[in-house]
Amino acid sequence: MERHKEKMEMLTFKADVKDIDSGEFFVTLNNKDAEEMGLLEHDRVKVSKEGKSITAIVQKSMSLVKPHNVTILTRGAMALDVKNGDDVLISPTGKPRSVGIIKAKMDGKTLTSEEMRIVVNDIVERRLSYIELTAYVVANYINGMNMQEIKDLTLAMVETGETIDFATGPIFDFHSVGGSPGNKVTLIVVPIIMAAGLIIPKTSSRAISSACGTADILETICNVTLSTEEIKSITQKIGGTIAWGGGVELAPADDLIIHVEYPLGIDPYGQLLASVMAKKKAVGANYMLLDIPMGPGTKVPDEKLARRYARDFIELGEMLGIKVECAITYGGQPVGHGIGPAIEAREALAILEGSTTPNSVVMKSTHLAGIILEMAGLTNRGQEMAMDILRSGKALEKFRLILKHQCWISITGRIFEPAWT
Template sequence: MELEATAIDIGTSRPLVLLNTTDADELGAHPLDRVRIRWNGETVTGIVKRTDELVEPGTVGVTEPLHAVHGAVDVKLAGTPRSVRYVRKKLDDVELEPHELGRIVQDIHEHRLSDVELGAYVSGIYANGLSLEETKHLTEAMSAVGQQLSWDAPVVADKHSIGGIAGNCVTPIMVAIVAAAGLTMPKTSSRAVTSPAGTADVMEVLCDVEFSLAEIEEIVTETNGCLVWGGGVDLSPVDDEIIRAENPLSIDPPGQLMASVLSKKRSAGSTHVVIDVPYGEGAKVESLVAARELADDFKRVGDHLEMDVCCAITHGTDPIGRGVGPALEARDVLAVLEGDEDAPESLRLKSLRLSELLLEHCGVDASAAEILESGKALERFRDIVAAQGGDPGVCADDLEPGAHSTTIRADRTGLASRVDNRQLCDLARRAGAPLDSRAGLVIHQTATNAVEVGDPLYTIHAETQSKLEEAEALADRLEPIRVRSKADALVERR
């Protein structure tokens, strides 16, 4: 069918082809079918969207990935990508071959799968899981797509947490300590998936996080480290597409999680990686047995990729730090680095423990505590913030939370018997985090604290009154910090 192509912007990165219903009927094209467009001796493929209003008969609209296409074009129906068959196999719980996983990764990278098909892929992984062999080959395929960083240093340090713990922002502190110890640590981090703040969201409160590869190399050459958004430099870009599909479902299945983490690390040129695997009620991994299994699998996949991976299995029952949300977590980070006596001790201790482990793992004889207490870590962190375009003089007291707030208080006397990370994260997200950087929670109690009637449990901060009211309504239905009598609390903690 001969049509006239015109560019249309409907706010999508998908290669959509908008056909008027009349033309679509004549072509026999249904929603989400593929069409092949021949133009100027070239051929491109797009996903069909039918419309009565956005384009006139005789015209085909093309979205941003296809904007080079214009003028007279020939439009024909195209077949479904082979990877869709492989997605169906995974939905049927059939183990995929390496070439099948590679084809899925390539088609995701080339935007050949519709949002529905991408959603089916992550649903199949969530429902039926990935074998260890599938995870190895998927990680390898994902890391082979996109750009790669390489470094002259023989040892390149890295760290990742699988997430799920409120306020667990140890990464900026670790990078400052490890870089101050002389190691190269180019940290590429993600934005939030199911949490109220990823490391990139936290750092964006203080400085820029989107840089080109050349700019990252310059920052690392100057400071030994960086804290940037990995999606901004096309490192394992398929991971970002998969995360986009996982977000609405708030899922992060183990096999895909490992492929996501380690494909990014391999693309970033990391040689020695520490993975933080928190476990406990309300965490992503709830049992010690499951945490050990996941840690073993991380190590096996790392060996397959020739990366030296070790895991720290940490308690994930309680939040780390007091703030939950980008600005509130950034405030905690600065307080620890500044040596503030009121800085959250849980965040300081976990940052030191993981830093010591990473230094030892990389064969460096240095004391993380000494580097932190001497002010060298703070100095290096300020260097990194300055190199990334931020204010190196920013202090914890400079960061104000959202002006709209309410404090939830205890309605009984007893002990805080349980703190639910998942519910705290849900509340912070309902308040607007991470998109509203100053939204989130401040946690006033941890498990086993003695609590009196009227004592503050947590404070919700939002940037708008409407978001605060939404979070309050959710808080009425949840109990993220449970207060029970001392006798009942001791029974629950056993």
């Protein structure tokens, strides 16, 4: 950083926008300009235009970029609202503060709330290169995080993203640790909860390690990409949603962190807890049920690990003001018959429409929904109540409302008549 001190001026460059997406914010400067500004490769610059600014990592080129020009890739250009030929201002900027904090984490130190906030903020503002972001993730993976750090990480992820504030409450939520094939229960659990008059703004993920996630299943029959505004208004109107979590900016740090976890095949335990709970906290959940599918071949092979998950989620929930209950379910074989988005959607729909098979799906769905109904204090025989709601057709009604409100067809004003009814 020292070497930048003498040359902190801000210079004007002509933008050359290139449609490449490399994940990071890169800008390419002519070697001569870079030298004059005292910039080496991998140094950072602040690029700004009319009040908007990004921090980008410098690449250099002798011939591709003319002096006083700068190449900006798609992602950066969109963030700055810059078009080809526009003028942008560039000034050198030092290393972000979080680099020293990441070093401390590598050295085995425990991070403070403030340090965690700085790191997460730099991640979301894309001030960290992949090298630095990877160092953070690997340090967390190897050295671990204590509960206070996990709580701080969760809150920092909530603070740096969008949140939904429902005027009424309480808000219920449901999450499955996943890793168990055929797990289409969310499509049945959520409408049962809604039919009981409870509020459940559920966000779901796409496939990570299994054949498909809830978002993939539901997407075969309706739109799942909702904005936070849409999740809020649909939930206020009908009591719930099943949206794709990646389509909203709830805890955006998480998506960026996953980007480096995925190629390494690691999912640091503390990060996993924080990821799940940040998204629950962001929608203002007061109660949450965690489904932990346990069994050979799942993420949770044995009861010892299942109990650790349960204990830690409950403890973290308490620290965040969310009452968590956990259901350890058997995940050693597929739930139901179908595996794959379309076939799982059909299976879930048939059950909502009255089918009593596959029994495993009916039993698991009503079991889980029953726990939530009990958490809400509506009954102390949850599964029975859930079964009654399912058999009455009221869950089907709620599911159809979900389809109607989430489908683009509804947006066009046309009456929604799914082809399969």
